[in-house]
Amino acid sequence: MARLIRSLRKTLTLTHQFHHQQQQLCISRHLFRRSYISEMRKLAFEGNILRLLRNEIQYELQTSPPNNPVAKFNSFMVDGRPGERWITLKRQYADEDIKLEVTMFDGAVPAPTPTPNGGVTNSDEMQMHITVIVSISKGEDGGVLQIVCSAWPNNVEIKRLFIRADEKIIAEPYTGPEFTDLDDSLQDGLYDFLEVRGINDELAVFLHQYMKHKDKTEVVRWMERVKSFIERK
Structure with missing residues (x-):
């Protein structure tokens, strides 16, 4: 009987550890997904700014080509x-x-x-x-x-x-x-x-x-x- 109780306790402990690991894995995946999405949004935001800056620079250079400054x-x-x-x-x-x-x-x-x-x-x-x-x-x-x-x-x-x-x-x-x-x-x-x-x-x-x-x-x-x-x- 004691052996059966010890076996049940061991099974319950392993089951609890398994569920805990699964929970931690889900949390890690969720955090990774949030971090990934945040990074993608950041890169997209910065990419848009860079695109706008390049367009503005190109426009300014085309409309007013640089000249050597007068000395x-x-x-x-x-x-x-x-x-x-x-x-x-x-x-x-x-x-x-x-x-x-x-x-x-x-x-x-x-x-x-x-x-x-x-x-x-x-x-x-x-x-x-x-x-x-x-x-x-x-x-x-x-x-x-x-x-x-x-x-x-x-x-x-x-x-x-x-x-x-x-x-x-x-x-x-x-x-x-x-x-x-x-x-x-x-x-x-x-x-x-x-x-x-x-x-x-x-x-x-x-x-x-x-x-x-x-x-x-x-x-x-x-x-x-x-x-x-x-x-x-």
Whole structure:
């Protein structure tokens, strides 16, 4: 009788272990299936993003084929600073070191349109804005004259000017009165001051053309970097 009871206990134990193993196997299969489906969805999602990125890159390259960036404009050497939102132009004029730090497009306003009666109205078209910071220095101890300008599609507009003791000093200096509050003759003289140094309407036209190309180039570069990151395993 005892032998029969031990045999039944052993059978029940083996049966329990078998059912437990079957249950664990079902759970493992279920988890594997969920993991597999999740991985497939992830790959499909990423594959769709990659396909869209490739299409966008191809479209941009077809509509605006890349050109070699301009390295010089008139007397200025141009540093396009790939991957950044700024470019730098440098030149010398007499004993002056002149540096221009120029943003990509950083604003837009409605374009003025002449009216038949000689007035001006704002049109539905927008004209893009570029900020230009002009730094002019004369030796190490002469301070730095900084002139902040707006470059519109066909003209340069002075916004303000001030002297820094050193270009690297971060403290904000007193920037003087509003430029438009200055005497008209003084305003004209300051525009002439920039003109003889090559900072003029011709430069504004060049900057807008350059930034249109840079904007396209940076968009493609950005998409290429995103694509490379998603492709990385």
